[in-house]
Amino acid sequence: MSPKRTLAVAGRVLRQLSHDPRSIALLLLAPSLLVGLFAWLFSDQEGTFDQFGGPILALFPFILMFIITSVTTLRERRSGTLERLMSTPLGKGDFIVGYGIAFGLAATVQAIITVTFAVVVCGLQVTGPVWQLGAVAVLDALLGTALGLLASAFARTEFQAVQFMPIVVFPQIILGGLFMPRDQMPDVLHAISNWLPLSYVIDAVTAVTDGTEGWDLGRPLIIIASVTVVAMVLAAATLRRRSP
Structure with a gap:
């Protein structure tokens, strides 16, 4: 893997993204609009948004980035772009990490906008540092x-990529601790939730909003980062040039 080739992939993805205003709007504005809708829905119930706003803030960026990344990567493969790129010295790692850098930058801007909107406009109370x-x-x-990126390796069409949501995303939403504290779930479901990375995102967001520090915040952050790295490595290992 070459840093120069990796950055070239990231630059190409960002240039493509800059020519797609609808994707930019979906990436940057949709999470804030959804958080705002949720805050408006419970505006007459004092304290409700402060209780659920943090976990909700964890859902929308995760879901949108999953959809956009899986569909975009699959489109690259189906269009033959990936096959042409792989005929050059570009490696699978260059492609995956380049995509990760490009969408990571988009994710950073998205996070800044969404968190700022939730705190400043919607009034989300955060005890810890913003x-x-x-x-x-x-x-x-x-x-x-x-x-x-990992899901795109196992799908053949954009529709199949979206179909991974009921398998990958929805169980994490249900068992992640949004609707019920995980320690109050039946033992089997609690054990399953311990293997779902979104559970630790919600734990981390809750720790920040409650002002908790130390291992209660550090542990979920380490797990999230570790799962992200493992998923990237597996995505590179399972990447195919074209859909069959």
Whole structure:
């Protein structure tokens, strides 16, 4: 893997993204609009948004980055772009890491916008430092990007990539601790939730909003980062040039 080739891939992806205003709007504005809708929905119930706003803030960047990354990567493969790129000295690692860098930069901007909107406009109360909430949001979006890259390796069409959501995303939403504290779940479901990375995103967001520090915040962050790296490595290992 070459840093020069990797950065060239990232630059190409960012240039393509800059020519697609709808994708830019979806990446940067949709999470804020959804968070704002949720805050408006519970505007008459004092304290409700403060209780659920943090976990909700963890969902939308993860979901959107998963969808956009998986569909975009699959489109590259189906169009033959990936096959042409792989006929050059470009390696699988260059392609995957380049995509990760490009969408990681987009995820960073998305996280800044979404967290700022949630705190300043929607009034989300955060006991811990706001920058920590932004850092968790960035890791959350990067996790969605990495899992989207991995899912794209097992799909043949864009529709199949979206169909991975009920398998990859929805169980994590249900068991991640949004609807019920994980320690109050039945033992089997609690054990399953311990293997779902979004559970630790919600744990990290909750720790920041509650002002918790130390291992209660560091542990989920380490797990999120580790799962992201593993997903990227597996995505590179399973990447195919074309869909069959």
